Amino acid sequence: MVSALRLYTEQAFLEKAQQYSAVLSSRGVDVEIEVIEKLAARFLRLNPELALCVDQEGLWLSANGMKMQPDWQGETGRLKRASLKSEMIARACNLSEKPRLIDATAGLGHDSLLMAHLGAHVTLVERHPILFSLLEDTQQRALNDKILHAAASRIQLVFSDSADYLSQQAELGNTFDVVYLDPMFPQRDQNQQAPKKQAQVKKQMQLLHLLLPEDGEMDLGDNLLPLAQKIAKRVIVKRPRLAVFLAGQSTDQQWLGDACRFDAYFQHDLKM
Numbered sequence: 019m020v021s022a023l024r025l026y027t028e029q030a031f032l033e034k035a036q037q038y039s040a041v042l043s044s045r046g047v048d049v050e051i052e053v054i055e056k057l058a059a060r061f062l063r064l065n066p067e068l069a070l071c072v073d074q075e076g077l078w079l080s081a082n083g084m085k086m087q088p089d090w091q092g093e094t095g096r097l098k099r100a101s102l103k104s105e106m107i108a109r110a111c112n113l114s115e116k117p118r119l120i121d122a123t124a125g126l127g128h129d130s131l132l133m134a135h136l137g138a139h140v141t142l143v144e145r146h147p148i149l150f151s152l153l154e155d156t157q158q159r160a161l162n163d164k165i166l167h168a169a170a171s172r173i174q175l176v177f178s179d180s181a182d183y184l185s186q187q188a189e190l191g192n193t194f195d196v197v198y199l200d201p202m203f204p205q206r207d208q209n210q211q212a213p214k215k216q217a218q219v220k221k222q223m224q225l226l227h228l229l230l231p232e233d234g235e236m237d238l239g240d241n242l243l244p245l246a247q248k249i250a251k252r253v254i255v256k257r258p259r260l261a262v263f264l265a266g267q268s269t270d271q272q273w274l275g276d277a278c279r280f281d282a283y284f285q286h287d288l289k290m
């Protein structure tokens with residue numbers, strides 16, 4: 019539970035801010051709304067502590083003079099260039115089959131946006147209440163965007179811990195073509211042999227890291243792999259290129275990129 023975060027807004031967006039506040043509160047996040055004159059870069063620099071903001075573009079997370087929201091619009095260039103052949107994630111997740119896929123570690127939803135764009139039907143699960151609220155807001159904007167509409171409409175958001183969600187699916191006897199896992203990994207940027215461009219995580223990731231637990235307390239998601247294997251013929255795990263295997267389990271097949279890799283686990287005898 020995150021408590022009493024500041025939520026900055028301008029008078030013109032107060033009603034909107036109150037709506038976000040109610041939604042966040044229903045998810046266990048209490049915010050204190052503060053109406054300010056101008057929600058500009060200077061204000062954010064002078065108020066560097068972690069906070070939320072509401073303006074004409076919706077809900078943002080802010081800290082250290084920066085603000086961020088999942089940037090699905092910023093992904094449109096990549097989506098336009100992406101193809102089933104060119105994207106390693108597409109080969110790993112077998113996207114040519116238009117799979118029913120659970121992305122159990124949503125984050126900013128960028129991987130899932132790409133997968134949905136390439137044809138997957140995605141259930142996107144996130145447990146962090148603020149991240150989930152940011153994602154929900156981003157999806158609404160994407161649904162109103164000509165280019166993003168089709169992909170966004172193939173994504174269904176679920177606010178849950180994936181360990182619970184995957185267990186529930188197993189109990190219900192539901193199966194999926196793919197479960198995709200990209201859990202946090204400590205000190206991604208200290209991965210010694212990773213290319214330099216990886217060493218500087220993007221601004222969005224910096225803010226994401228402020229929201230999520232510190233390295234020592236980080237949940238590395240090892241428990242998700244056996245749960246995913248109960249309900250999907252194919253489990254794909256995204257890892258930094260040289261990271262240890264998730265749950266120490268060696269992979270059936272691997273796709274290696276410059277900075278990351280995809281490890282596949284196949285359950286050939288799973289009844290679908």
Ligand SMILES: C[S@@+](CC[C@H](N)C(=O)[O-])C[C@H]1O[C@@H](n2cnc3c(N)ncnc32)[C@H](O)[C@@H]1O
Nearest residue numbers: 123124125126127128129144145179180200202
């Ligand atoms: C590395 S980020 C994923 C980035 C994502 N692939 C993207 O494209 O933006 C990991 C995310 O998984 C979420 N997460 C980790 N374990 C989870 C769990 N058990 N249930 C739900 N979400 C989880 C974290 O809160 C975090 O937002």
